[in-house]
Amino acid sequence: MTRQQIAGSQGEAFVKERANAMGFLYSPYGPPEAGYDGLLELRDPETGAPSGRLIAVQVKTTDDGSYTADDGETFQYLMDAEDVAYWHEGNLPVIVVLVHLGRREAFWKSVDDGQGPGQRRLHIKRSANRFDETARDALAALCVAKSGFGVWFPTYKGGERGHMNLLEVVLPKEIYVGASPYKTGRDALFALLEKEERPPDDWTIRAGHFTSFRDPRGTVLDRIVDGGSIETVSAADVALPDDEADEHAVIDLLRRTLAAQLDGLLAFHRDQKAFYFPATVKTIEKKYGYQSLKIATSADVVKKYEKDGRLKYVRHHAFEPRFWRVGDTWFLSVSPTFVFTWDGFRPDRFASGRLAGKKQREFNSALLGQFVMWHHLLTGLGQKGATVSLFDLEPERDHILQFKAVEPLALPRGVPDDVWRSTEVVPFADGDQGRLAL
Incomplete structure (x- = not known):
């Protein structure tokens, strides 16, 4: 196994650990050429039961080094053109998770946020796009039923007050x-x-x-x-x-x-x-x-x-x-x-x-x-x-x-x-x- 393959496995393990901390399930998906590295499945926040609502994930891992146009707060990632075309044909929301093993950190972005020619360039903001528990609600909000209406996301267990007009x-x-x-x-x-x-x-x-x-x-x-x-x-x-x-x-x-x-x-x-x-x-x-x-x-x-x-x-x-x-x-x-x-x-x-x-x-x-x-x-x-x-x-x-x-x-x-x-x-x-x- 090459060093790149080892890093890839470590990156997926890191993503799985973070996903579990958010209350999600992460499962590897198919062979490397499948277009996705894994699937996130949302779970009921109270019972832990799987929901059947999925997010496709592509994991990009690096041991060390820097990202493109990195100013300390924002950086960019250029997606592969064939991958973008493939993802846009599907009916699942897709995110890219960028894992930096050296700094033990990960960032995510929906592929639908791609900009520029071919909608390939993602702009990542460290304070807003961390792949950890702070991303839980935003990730759940991606699960819009494309063939119907509505959005599913984990709710607060403790409830809240509803004001009527x-x-x-x-x-x-x-x-x-x-x-x-x-x-x-x-x-x-x-x-x-x-x-x-x-x-x-x-x-x-x-x-x-x-x-x-x-x-x-x-x-x-x-x-x-x-x-x-x-x-x-x-x-x-x-x-x-x-x-x-x-x-x-x-x-x-x-x-x-x-x-x-x-x-x-x-x-x-x-x-x-x-x-x-x-x-x-x-x-x-x-x-x-x-x-x-x-x-x-x-x-x-x-x-x-x-x-x-x-x-x-x-x-x-x-x-x-x-x-x-x-x-x-x-x-x-x-x-x-x-x-x-x-x-x-x-x-x-x-x-x-x-x-x-x-x-x-x-x-x-x-x-x-x-x-x-x-x-x-x-x-x-x-x-x-x-x-x-x-x-x-x-x-x-x-x-x-x-x-x-x-x-x-x-x-x-x-x-x-x-x-x-x-x-x-x-x-x-x-x-x-x-x-x-x-």
Whole structure:
């Protein structure tokens, strides 16, 4: 046996040792001309059972010496052209493992990361591509079923907390119902507009039946409801109907009531059906301070973007609200999004394209960070003396609806953050449009 063959055997033994430390199985594969030196099989991290999910491995071993273009942190490896062509025809993920026996170290790279002519050149980064236990999640993430959907990777045994984008709606105890001379809310609104430019909107009229969480007596609403017919009933009796059509009517009332409470604090974009932070008249931009999951922080919730000293567009943090009923409890789902304007006030005609591009660049953690911000704002609704929300700017406002935090779910398994990040597209350099603090 030649020295090269001995080194090759020692390199494979080294790879097997490292693979076992990661919880994987390593098996030699076929004769030297087979194209692969071995196969990594992923195992269930809890039971140790083989998964049937494989990674093909080619091991390249050296006793001593240096790598090409080695600057101490990065170096390069040039793959054989025939090998690359062979691997790309297969249906298994393939990695190259470079073993340096003299330094007792190994580095890996997926052959799909090849660059240059023929996609043959691999760029190895020592801090990111070590073949040891730190590579466990990234290697498992290679096991994408090419004929189907999904990805398999070992999960955390200890689990993690799952945050839902829901807030529990705390309804008032009472609701006001009565008869109206108008058959529809549209007809009644015309009557109100004859008396006031901005009449209240937190009420509904369907088939001449008036409903509101606010007492209409002694207000401008006297014009659209018969005061003698008004009754005060339990909100639960009305807000938890058995009929689906009646449930849709409750959703409409909840939506209108929320909009009335947010009026003057947040603006509403009718096309996107989203509430958003309005711009300030003088400076356009606006910051909002809040308590994240870890620290007190702030976000640029209205931010302008300029080029060559000229304003290009303004980005506003926003959320799309939707009310859901689960059993006897109502929830508000908060879906973070963005509104784009030309100057903070006028619509941006390229808004749909900017929003689509922004969504493609959103990180998983950024979405959670935005929800935490809205959660912080909405749960502070009407809490006098609190320093947590915009609503403290108007302590006289009557906040009929209240919102409570929903406890995170205790998930039995957790997804490694590094695996999520490895699939995320690196965002463009656009200021703070990426992550919000968690």
